[in-house]
Amino acid sequence: METGVLKVQPRKVGGSKEAGRVRRKGGIPAVLYGGGKEVAHVTVGAEEFDILLRKHRRVFRIEGSGPASMAFLKNVQHDALGDGVVHIDFLRIDETKKMRVNVPLEFKGHPKGLGAGGEFVHPMNEVEVECLPTQIPESIRVNVDHLDLHMSITAKELTLPAGVALASPPDSIVCTVHQKGLEPEPAAAGAEGGPQEPEMIAKRPAAEEEGEEAGDKEKK
Amino acid sequence: MALMPKRVKFRKSQRGKIRGVASRGNRVSFGDFGLQSLEMGWLSGREIEAGRIAAARAAGEAKVWIRVFPHKPISKKPLETRMGHGKGEPEFWAAVIKPGTMLYEIGGVPEDVARTAFNRVAHKLSLKTRFVKRVLGAH
Numbered sequence: 378m379e380t381g382v383l384k385v386q387p388r389k390v391g392g393s394k395e396a397g398r399v400r401r402k403g404g405i406p407a408v409l410y411g412g413g414k415e416v417a418h419v420t421v422g423a424e425e426f427d428i429l430l431r432k433h434r435r436v437f438r439i440e441g442s443g444p445a446s447m448a449f450l451k452n453v454q455h456d457a458l459g460d461g462v463v464h465i466d467f468l469r470i471d472e473t474k475k476m477r478v479n480v481p482l483e484f485k486g487h488p489k490g491l492g493a494g495g496e497f498v499h500p501m502n503e504v505e506v507e508c509l510p511t512q513i514p515e516s517i518r519v520n521v522d523h524l525d526l527h528m529s530i531t532a533k534e535l536t537l538p539a540g541v542a543l544a545s546p547p548d549s550i551v552c553t554v555h556q557k558g559l560e561p562e563p564a565a566a567g568a569e570g571g572p573q574e575p576e577m578i579a580k581r582p583a584a585e586e587e588g589e590e591a592g593d594k595e596k597k
Numbered sequence: 598m599a600l601m602p603k604r605v606k607f608r609k610s611q612r613g614k615i616r617g618v619a620s621r622g623n624r625v626s627f628g629d630f631g632l633q634s635l636e637m638g639w640l641s642g643r644e645i646e647a648g649r650i651a652a653a654r655a656a657g658e659a660k661v662w663i664r665v666f667p668h669k670p671i672s673k674k675p676l677e678t679r680m681g682h683g684k685g686e687p688e689f690w691a692a693v694i695k696p697g698t699m700l701y702e703i704g705g706v707p708e709d710v711a712r713t714a715f716n717r718v719a720h721k722l723s724l725k726t727r728f729v730k731r732v733l734g735a736h
Contacts, residue, residue, distance in 0.1 A: 457618040458697045459633075459729065491658045497705035498660060502629075502731065574687075576604045 378513045381434035383426065385409075385419040385441040396464070405462050409439060409448060412469030417442045421465060430462075435478075436510045439467060447472050449510060470510050477544050479503040480514055482551065486522035490554035495526045499552035504532060505544040512540045521552060529553035599642035600667050601690040609672050609684055619697035625731040627662045628704030630711040632718055635725040639691035640700070642667040647721040652701060655714035662702040665692040694724060 388399065388406065396406040404420040419442045429437070435450045448467035456463050470476060481503050488497050504517060517535060524530065533547035615637040625631040645663060652661045667690035674685035694700070701718060703711045712728055719726045 455732070457620055457623055458635075459623065459732065495658075496660055497658065499704065574608070575602045577608065578604050578606045 378433070378435060378511070378515055380447070380511065381429040381432070381437045383421060383429065383437045383439055385421050385439055387442050388418040388420050391418055400463070405465055407465035407467060409442060409446070409467045409469060412446070412471070414469060423462065426462065426465070433515050435513060436470070437467065447510065449476065449478070472510055475507050475509055477505055477507050478513055480506050481516045483516040483518045484521050484552060485518055486520050488521045488524035488554045490524055490526035490528065493526050494557050495554040496557040497521065497524070497552065497554050501532070501545075501549065501551045504535065504551070506537065506541050507544045508541040512538070514538050514541060519551060524552070524554045526554055526556065599646050599690070601642055602666075602668060605670070608670065609687060610670055613669075613693070615693060615695055617695060619695040622664055622699055623697040625699060625702055625729060626664075628660065628702035629706075629731050630703050630708065630715070631664075631699045631729045631731075632701045632715045632726050633729045634694050634698045634700055635696055635727055637695050638724050639669070639671065640665060640667070640694050640722065640724065641671075642690045642692075644722055645692065645700075648701060648718040651717040651721050652703060652714045655717045656703060656706050656710050659706040659710065659714065660704045662704075664699045664702060665694065667692045669693055699729075700724075700726065 385407065386404075388395070399406050399420050400423075403423050405423050405426055407419050407421045409417040409419055419439075430453070437448050437450065439446050439448045447470050449470045450465070451468040452466040453462055454464040455461065482499070482501060484497075484499060488495065491497060506514075506517075508514075514537075517537065519530060519535060521530070530551045530553075531547065532543055532545045532549045532551055535543065535551065537543060619634075623633070645665060645667060649661060649663055652659070669691050670687040671689050671691050672685040673688035700722070701715070703714060706714075708730075715726075715728050
C-alpha cells in the first residue's frame, strides 16, 4: 500500500465549538497520538483527505505539525448519514516495526454450492494481519469458486502476500456455504386481511377493569 | 404475512414525533450492501415484508437481513364515524424510521445484483432510500 502525504495545521483550541468552526471552514478536526510523544490536535483539509481516502490510503506522512511523522489511520468518524467525515484519529507508527491491522476481505467468484440450494455466508469481513506499515495490503482476495455445499474456508487457508502474517485465529471460519432455509423465517404472524392481536404481557383481570369503569361513572 | 410483535405490554400507543437522524442502526453491519432510509416516517409490517419478498426474488442466492421491526401499533377510526368515543382499534403495526436508518442488508452477491435487488425493494417502500456499501471498520 502506498503512503499518502497529508499536510495539517496545528489546532491550539480544543472543544466541540472550535471543532464546529473548523468543519464550517472546510477542515476536519483530527488527533495525532502514540509513539511515546504528546497528543497533537490538528486540522486536515476535507477535500485533500477525501481524495486520499478514496484511494484507500491508510498510512500517511503527516507534515505541518512539528517534525514529519508516519501515522496510521486509526479511526474515521462519519456523521449520522455516513456522508461526511467528522473526526479522524491518527496513530504515530514506526516504519520499521511490524503492526497488527485489519484488512478487508474481497470475495471473488461464484460458489459451486449456490446452484444446489446453498447460501454463501461470510462471518468475517476483515482479517487481522501482522506486517510492516508499508506492506499493508489494500484487501485480501478470497476465491470462492470451489466452495460446495457445507464447505468453508478458514483463516489459515487464506493466501497472504509476502511479508504479511495472519494474526486472526487460524481456525476461524472466513466464509461458508450452508443449506438455505435452515434458519427460521422472521416471526411472521397475522392474517393477510386484518391484523391479528398480539398477546398482552400483563392483562388486567376483567373484574378490576369493570370496577374502575364503575368508579369513573360515579365520579361523572 | 405482515410482521408484528408476539407479545406487547399495551395494545395502543400515542403517535409520537420523529426527531433527528438515526444514530443507531445506521451502518451496514451484517451484509455487504444496505438500503438506507433518507426520510423519516412509519414503515408498515406489510411494506417491510413486501420488500423482503422483492429482495429474495431479485437475488435468490443472497442472504437478506431486515434491520427494522414494526413495534408500534397504529390505530384508526372506522370510516364515517363521528369524532370522540375513544381511540380507534389497531389497524397495522409500523416501524418508526429516522433518516439514516439501515432498512435492509444483503450479502453474498456482487454489487450489481445487490443494486438491482434494492432497486426493486425501494419501489415497495413509502420512504426515499439509497444504496450504501460497507465501510471499513464498521461494526
